Amino acid sequence: MTDNAITGFDPNEKPAGAHQAEAASFGGVGMKIAGYAGMVAIFLLVALPLFWIVVTSFKEKPDIYTQPAQWWPANPTTEGYKSATTEIDFWAFFRNSVIITVLLSIAKIVLGVISAYALSLLRFPGRNLVFLVVIAALMVPNQITVISNYALVSQLGWRNTYQGIIIPLAGVAFGTFLMRNQFLSVPGEIIEAARLDGAGPLKLLWRVVLPMSWPTLIAFSIITVVNEWNEYLWPFLMSDDSRVGTLPIGLTQLQNNDGITNWGPVMAATVLAMLPVLIVFLALQRHMIKGLTAGAVKG
Amino acid sequence: MRESKTRPWLLLAGPLLVIAGLLLYPIVRVTTLSFQRYNLREVISGSPVFIGWDNYKQVFTGAPGLPGSYLWRTILPNTVVFAALAVILTIVLGTLVALLLQSVGPRVRALVIGAALIAWALPAVTGTYVWVWIFDPDNGVALHFLQSIGILGQEGHNWFTDRYSFYAIALLNVVHHSYPFVAITIFAGLLTVPTELHEAAKIDGASAWRRFWSITVPLMRPVFAVVTILSTIWDFKVFAQIYLMPGGDGSNPEVFNLGVWSYVSSINQTKYGLGSAIAVLLTVVLLLITLVYLRLLFREEDTA
Numbered sequence A: 001m002t003d004n005a006i007t008g009f010d011p012n013e014k015p016a017g018a019h020q021a022e023a024a025s026f027g028g029v030g031m032k033i034a035g036y037a038g039m040v041a042i043f044l045l046v047a048l049p050l051f052w053i054v055v056t057s058f059k060e061k062p063d064i065y066t067q068p069a070q071w072w073p074a075n076p077t078t079e080g081y082k083s084a085t086t087e088i089d090f091w092a093f094f095r096n097s098v099i100i101t102v103l104l105s106i107a108k109i110v111l112g113v114i115s116a117y118a119l120s121l122l123r124f125p126g127r128n129l130v131f132l133v134v135i136a137a138l139m140v141p142n143q144i145t146v147i148s149n150y151a152l153v154s155q156l157g158w159r160n161t162y163q164g165i166i167i168p169l170a171g172v173a174f175g176t177f178l179m180r181n182q183f184l185s186v187p188g189e190i191i192e193a194a195r196l197d198g199a200g201p202l203k204l205l206w207r208v209v210l211p212m213s214w215p216t217l218i219a220f221s222i223i224t225v226v227n228e229w230n231e232y233l234w235p236f237l238m239s240d241d242s243r244v245g246t247l248p249i250g251l252t253q254l255q256n257n258d259g260i261t262n263w264g265p266v267m268a269a270t271v272l273a274m275l276p277v278l279i280v281f282l283a284l285q286r287h288m289i290k291g292l293t294a295g296a297v298k299g
Numbered sequence B: 001m002r003e004s005k006t007r008p009w010l011l012l013a014g015p016l017l018v019i020a021g022l023l024l025y026p027i028v029r030v031t032t033l034s035f036q037r038y039n040l041r042e043v044i045s046g047s048p049v050f051i052g053w054d055n056y057k058q059v060f061t062g063a064p065g066l067p068g069s070y071l072w073r074t075i076l077p078n079t080v081v082f083a084a085l086a087v088i089l090t091i092v093l094g095t096l097v098a099l100l101l102q103s104v105g106p107r108v109r110a111l112v113i114g115a116a117l118i119a120w121a122l123p124a125v126t127g128t129y130v131w132v133w134i135f136d137p138d139n140g141v142a143l144h145f146l147q148s149i150g151i152l153g154q155e156g157h158n159w160f161t162d163r164y165s166f167y168a169i170a171l172l173n174v175v176h177h178s179y180p181f182v183a184i185t186i187f188a189g190l191l192t193v194p195t196e197l198h199e200a201a202k203i204d205g206a207s208a209w210r211r212f213w214s215i216t217v218p219l220m221r222p223v224f225a226v227v228t229i230l231s232t233i234w235d236f237k238v239f240a241q242i243y244l245m246p247g248g249d250g251s252n253p254e255v256f257n258l259g260v261w262s263y264v265s266s267i268n269q270t271k272y273g274l275g276s277a278i279a280v281l282l283t284v285v286l287l288l289i290t291l292v293y294l295r296l297l298f299r300e301e302d303t304a
Helices: A017-024 A029-057 A079-087 A090-121 A127-139 A142-155 A162-169 A174-184 A188-196 A201-209 A211-230 A233-238 A247-259 A263-294 B007-033 B040-045 B054-061 B070-103 B106-121 B124-134 B141-148 B163-190 B195-203 B208-219 B221-236 B258-268 B272-303
Strands: none
Touching: A029 A079, A029 A263, A029 B070, A029 B106, A029 B124, A029 B163, A079 A090, A079 A263, A090 A127, A090 A162, A090 A174, A090 A201, A090 A211, A090 A247, A090 A263, A090 B007, A127 A174, A127 B007, A127 B272, A142 A162, A142 A233, A142 B007, A142 B258, A142 B272, A162 A233, A174 A211, A188 A201, A201 A211, A211 A263, A233 A247, A247 A263, A247 B124, A263 B106, A263 B124, B007 B272, B054 B272, B070 B106, B070 B163, B070 B221, B070 B258, B070 B272, B106 B163, B124 B141, B124 B163, B163 B221, B195 B208, B208 B221, B221 B272, B258 B272
């Protein structure tokens, strides 16, 4: 796990030799061409909508609706971005998204790590039962919690408050599941050695287990941050406006403005909403790729 | 073991309280609600009426204004078949992209990973808007394209009123949004498959296809298991992507899935009892799938 600089994603890393040879020997030349054509098709399917979003965000309003479609803005403009940030209270939505995502992510990461630690490295009766409950909790659909919590939170007068959005979402099961798998893969000898040195459970977690689990922890953190950033249903029910509403709520407001969608600003706001997540990706992706499977594959 | 008996429980107390308060309590409450009539009148008076299995009867044999076979002909196919297709397509596409990542040069790889990560970062809300707009019945890119190559005439076509084309678009949207996680996870898994095995098999004359199925897939089984079950859970619970499409917000019952039906019944129509019964049904379906998954998981830990 200490060699994540090697195994983590690195754009300059050479593909493993065996696989290069594998691609070359994939049937005849015809197969190879078909393979590449398929991959190009997949790539286009994936990349075109994204390209379309960015291009549209820089178009002038009339150009958005011309046909045939313009694949490049004829008169590039940042008007869309100006409208996106003035037609709705964009920066308030942005601030709310940051606050809610940060607090929720911290809560989920701490709870996930602690419970995973107890469920993997401490032995106590009922451990498997607790794990079963956690797995079952992973299945609970939003609709269950929404119906139950909606009335409760409304009665508490917590609509349009941060705690009304944050607390009901803090239930964690995915993190427990992912981190438990990772902690189980930490070699038993190392843990025994640390215990013999007199490390208590918390010191063991902080000094030994966590430092060996950074890639998985980072992967879990990224998944959590992305999910909270994009969470729609609950914030939508809990907020009426930009006081505590998050960016997805702002985006729906922008889309419904005047009944007619002005796609330029919507696409511009989408690009702006994606930027923070992309920055997180760029900063952490090197560690993340290894982390996603560290718990699943032993080796 | 040296540590005291109470310490694990001290550590677990916080997370378990949260799980109990935020996930288990709602299950109990919603299960109770599902046996009650709790419509607008009862919400105001604050005293729900116990009605036994009536809500479930409505779910299984038709709620007012809906055909008797609604659950079987519309809701379950929209939920189960859609989730199955979405999971299969996501895993296949994710695997293909992962294999592509492995066989291309570093620059192309960075480009593909970049595109995948952007697709993942795209909020479900705007991801849905983009697909809705691409297939817009009056002005969409898809319409113009199909008209320009002569497949569609000038009369145009509304894809959102027909259930099948509605879900085809939803499928594009969901797969587009969820394949990046799968692709990157599988790619990371592929990095751990020892190259010697492939070399040896190649010397023995095994084709690439054969090697993929006899070496890569068995070694990667745990990775495939994890991405499959997570995709299954996510795709069964798809909500925003349906709700935000034209008709999905309550006006076209033909295109609801279990989650949307539950939401529309409880929040839009204030029939909390009925909505709860639907939510319970969704949970039961998910739990059944989990049981299958747990069996696979524990069998793996036994043999490992």
